[in-house]
Amino acid sequence: MKLIVAVCAMAKKSKSKPMQKILKQLKKNGDYEIIVFSEEMILKKPIEEWPKCDALMTFFSGDFPLEKVQQYIQLTSCWSVNDMNFQNVLFDRMSIYSRLTKIGVKTPKYLVINTKDSKELIEKENYIEYKDKRIYKPFVEKPVSSEDHNIWIYHSKEQGGGSTKLFRKSERSANCERSSERSKNSQIRKNGTYLYEEFINPENLFDIKVYAVGENYAYAEKRRVPFAQEFLDVNTKNQHRQKVELTDLEREYARKIVQTFHQNVCGFDILRDHKGRSYVIDINGWSLVNSSISDEYFQKCGQILNDLFIQNCSKIENQNKKSKKRKIPFEQNIYV
Ligand SMILES: O=P(O)(O)O[C@H]1[C@@H](OP(=O)(O)O)[C@H](OP(=O)(O)O)[C@@H](OP(=O)(O)OP(=O)(O)O)[C@H](OP(=O)(O)O)[C@H]1OP(=O)(O)O
Numbered sequence: 001m002k003l004i005v006a007v008c009a010m011a012k013k014s015k016s017k018p019m020q021k022i023l024k025q026l027k028k029n030g031d032y033e034i035i036v037f038s039e040e041m042i043l044k045k046p047i048e049e050w051p052k053c054d055a056l057m058t059f060f061s062g063d064f065p066l067e068k069v070q071q072y073i074q075l076t077s078c079w080s081v082n083d084m085n086f087q088n089v090l091f092d093r094m095s096i097y098s099r100l101t102k103i104g105v106k107t108p109k110y111l112v113i114n115t116k117d118s119k120e121l122i123e124k125e126n127y128i129e130y131k132d133k134r135i136y137k138p139f140v141e142k143p144v145s146s147e148d149h150n151i152w153i154y155h156s157k158e159q160g161g162g163s164t165k166l167f168r169k170s171e172r173s174a175n176c177e178r179s180s181e182r183s184k185n186s187q188i189r190k191n192g193t194y195l196y197e198e199f200i201n202p203e204n205l206f207d208i209k210v211y212a213v214g215e216n217y218a219y220a221e222k223r224r225v226p227f228a229q230e231f232l233d234v235n236t237k238n239q240h241r242q243k244v245e246l247t248d249l250e251r252e253y254a255r256k257i258v259q260t261f262h263q264n265v266c267g268f269d270i271l272r273d274h275k276g277r278s279y280v281i282d283i284n285g286w287s288l289v290n291s292s293i294s295d296e297y298f299q300k301c302g303q304i305l306n307d308l309f310i311q312n313c314s315k316i317e318n319q320n321k322k323s324k325k326r327k328i329p330f331e332q333n334i335y336v
């Protein structure tokens with residue numbers, strides 16, 4: 001019998017090239033009925049009218065109605081590749097870092113400061129202090145909400161002071177890549193709660209983007225940090241991505257992140273410093289490889305998702321068989 005797999009995401013994501021590649025791989029690996037929920041249906045129709053499925057590939061972006069989708073999952077008992085109940089954790093950089101610390105994944109040292117709380121805040125040229133805790137420049141200022149990408153770096157006196165604003169994608173750069181803008185301003189923002197974290201001087205000015213699928217597979221690419229143009233000659237600038245091998249420790253981090261955040265498809269970012277230490281600085285939840293440099297990821301992703309569907313959807317059926325009293329919603333749609 002065919003397993004019904006549904007994609008529930010905003011149109012930009014469900015119609016994206018990476019998603020099409022995954023769906024193609026899935027069809028190669030198993031006999032599925034794949035349903036892609038339309039954005040209009042997701043936004044406008046009540047969940048009771050949505051098609052039923054056995055497994056769901058769903059994730060947040062933009063106007064995605066999170067609560068509605070959580071209710072759909074609860075109502076239909078379908079198996080979701082990523083646990084949507086963890087999305088609230090992923091929205092909060094503080095929760096992400098505190099969970100990472102608990103599981104022994106290295107993050108930059110950081111302070112959380114409500115910068116409106118002026119009585120507790122001391123601001124000096126080379127450091128800030130809050131409730132008797134001090135952090136020295138250079139440091140990175142990040143809004144507590146992970147959906148807010150307005151990230152600023154504050155430079156130390158030795159570096160010439162001032163700050164650098166990071167831009168995620170910028171029309172100011174010809175190829176729309178990430179970029180940055182330096183300014184003389186050295187005053188932190190006083191309008192909310194921010195994380196202030198130690199600046200990790202990245203080896204060769206590269207970020208590492210990791211794409212984990214399941215507990216045992218992670219693919220990674222490196223790309224120039226958004227503030228690289230400050231350090232590089234325009235002609236040597238190359239933000240294009242390259243495949244990178246992860247260390248054993250980084251693979252262990254990937255496994256722990258997938259387990260702890262209950263995200264079987266999970267992107268996260270690593271910075272490696274000059275001493276070869278790796279820091280996890282961001283967890284994105286569902287994220288597919290966006291570059292076209294490797295088919296390896298998509299092949300593996302298709303295989304692993306196939307295994308996960310079989311494993312988890314049959315589990316659901318077995319559980320249902322055991323608990324005779326339990327009312328099985330949409331029983332007719334549970335296949336092995
Ligand atoms: O996390 P993900 O996979 O959902 O994607 C993120 C982001 O990944 P990140 O968070 O790991 O940096 C992507 O950046 P990349 O690192 O892939 O380049 C970005 O793509 P982008 O720069 O526009 O590149 P192209 O799409 O033009 O190729 C994408 O923007 P959109 O798809 O345009 O909305 C973002 O989505 P969201 O968070 O919804 O804005």
Ligand SMILES: Nc1ncnc2c1ncn2[C@@H]1O[C@H](COP(=O)(O)OP(=O)(O)OP(=O)(O)O)[C@@H](O)[C@H]1O
Pocket residue numbers: 108140142146148149150151166168197198199200201202207225226227269271281282284
């Ligand atoms: N502690 C740090 N030290 C040095 N650079 C940092 C640090 N934290 C972040 N950065 C730089 O800032 C960039 C953006 O940071 P981060 O990934 O936390 O932000 P984001 O807005 O969540 O980005 P994304 O687009 O991945 O969702 C990183 O890719 C990295 O180059």
